[in-house]
Structures are given as structure tokens and as C-alpha cells.
Amino acid sequence: MSIEIPVKLLHEAEGHIVSIEMKTRESFRGKLIEAEDNMNCRLEGVIQTQKDGSTARLNNVYLRGSSITYFVFPEMLRNAPMLKNLDKPTKGQGIGMGIGRQAQRQAKGMSYLFG
Template sequence: MGTIGIPVKLIHEAVGHVITVELKGGASYRGTLYDAEDNFNIAMKDITVTAPDGKQSHLENVYIRGNMLRFIIVPDMLQQAPMFKRIGPNAMKGRGIGSARGRATILRAQARRGRGGSSSSSGAFFTHPNNQAFLTCQQAIE
């Protein structure tokens, strides 16, 4: 089996903290998380349940199956959890523009090296509607 992902690590880190869970049915549960499994089955205590119609009730303990969850809200303090910290010699280095090997990165690198056109070609950046940067090379027509 592979490594466990950050969401699973985060839910385990949230054990002992007050979380809010919304279920697929629309009900929300707010209480203290005291057990979490890798498949997102969770056990909570001292819960305030808000039904989809707004009615509130209190439960002492509840066990929620992972496939019933829509989303989980964890405390902001977990942003400082160790899983979000970079460790090792490259901890302070950013990924920068050229770390990926997508088409746009390759085109940028080729344009910097002067490949892909005559000496009168120019490169221009523009932003795609989904905020991905692309490089276009316009070649002068002779």
C-alpha cells in the first residue's frame, strides 16, 4: 500500500479538537473528534446536530461512516501542523516557474534558448482564463 495523503494525516491531527462535519444529507455535526480512521470514519463526542431544516439537538456520542461526509471543517491552528512544513535541505527553495514539465514550461525554456523560430521571433506571455500561464511565439512573416 502507498503512503497516506495529507487529508488523512490532517484528520488524524484533528483528533481532540472541535470540528464541524457536514453530511451528504445536509445535516451538520459540530463536536470534539476523538477517533478517526484512514477511510474517514469518525467518532465524535459532545455534538450539536443541526438538521437541514435548522432544528438543533445535542448528542453525547456519534460514529459517522466516511462515505457519508460531504466536508470537514478543522480548526485554523492545524495550518501549522508538521505535515505542511517543508523539511530537508531544499526546505527554503520555492518550486518556481520551471519546476513542472508541462507544455508551457517547455515552450518557455525553448524561447529562452532561442529555439523554435527566426531571430525576429518574439515571445509573449498571456494568462489563460483558468490562470495558467502560457507562452506564445510569434514569428515574423517574411
Template sequence: MSATGNGKIGIPVILLKDGEGGIITIETKQGETLRGYLFEAEDSMNMVLKKVHRTDSAGRTSSHDSMYIRGASILFIVVPSILSNAPMFKRISHWRSKGGAPPDGVVAGGQTAAILRKAQQRTGGMHPGGRGGA
């Protein structure tokens, strides 16, 4: 079962998988900030980070060779800006320009659709890749 609960992988999970090998920043629900290389991302948004710099809610810092983070404990994730050029954003723009829906296996609904709308608003109506209107 994947993160969307219906056997399909959602756009945020695809984005995370595209980001494997890059440096990401995670803020947890407990107020910790984790920054490191995304080694692996699972469909449930559980992740393994390598070379992690951790700042706890009191501001104390520590370094770790690797950490496993449960997806349920994540408040938000900052991914590398290079991912704005990820192929999946070109596909989303293509689906919208054709007035159709994404192919089977990719879900852009609910919270994911809201995230995409906010990204478009912040970029002046452009899709997150920054190369054209939706």
C-alpha cells in the same frame, strides 16, 4: 487499505489525525451539520465525534454524547485553524522548495494536490501554514 486505495495515507487523513482532540465541523451529503470534538479518525475518514451538536437539513438541533460518521457520507470538514501550523505543511513546503516529491507513505496527488493549489491561491501563493511561498 487506506483512503488513497494504494496502501498510502493521503494528506487529508494526516490532517484529520493531527486534529484529533480538536473541535471540527462536518457537513454531510444529507445536509446535516455536526460540530464536536474529533475523538478518532480512521484512514477511511470514518470518524467518532464526542459532545456533538447536530443540525439537520430542516434546521432542527439536537445534542449527542458521541456519533460515528462514515467517511463516505461527508461532504466537507472544517478543521481548527491551528492546524494550519501542522508539521505536515512545513514538510510539503520543504518538498516543493527542493523540487522533489514527498517521501514514501505520503501522497500529494489528484484531489489532494487540487486542494493544496486552492489553499495556495487563497493565501496569495503562500502554503497553508502562511509562512512562505511554494
């Protein structure tokens, strides 16, 4: 089983400042020290913001991946190497709308009705 792009990007963010929002609507902002493949994360130097707006400073936080809603990564990760090849289709990968050859032939044969 291979690691997919979101998890690779999460590992690439290790050592950088990230923001994480939880399902409880709490948010954590700090330095991502370690990330696991199941998206469990350990942060240092964290500012925790409760959903009512109150904040707290924490030294270390361990967040369970299944309760994370989303991550905010640094802008510099936009140029990460794993995102370079997303725009170019690989060999055997189509770029069309996903209709098969049979549907294309039928559409060509019926084009005189609509055009």
C-alpha cells in the same frame, strides 16, 4: 501504500473540536475522538444541525466517511507540520507549467513569429 496529507490532517485533528457536513446536508460539531484512514469519524459532545435548522445534542456519533461532504478544522491546524513542506518542491519535482523539453525547444524556435 502511504497515508496522504488530508488523512494525516484528519488524524492530527483528533482531540479538537471539528465541524462535519454530510451529504444529507446535516452538520455535526463536536470533539473528534477517533478518525480512521477511510475518514470514518467518532465525535463526542455533538451538536447536530438538521438542514431545516433544528438542533439536537448527542453524546456520541459515529459518521461514515463515504457520506461526509467536508470537514472544518480548527485554525491552529494551519501550522501542522505536514503542511510545512507543501510550498517547497522536492528534488525532481518541477515548478513550471508542465511543458516538456521538446515543447520548449519548439517554442524557442518559433518565437520569431510572435515576438
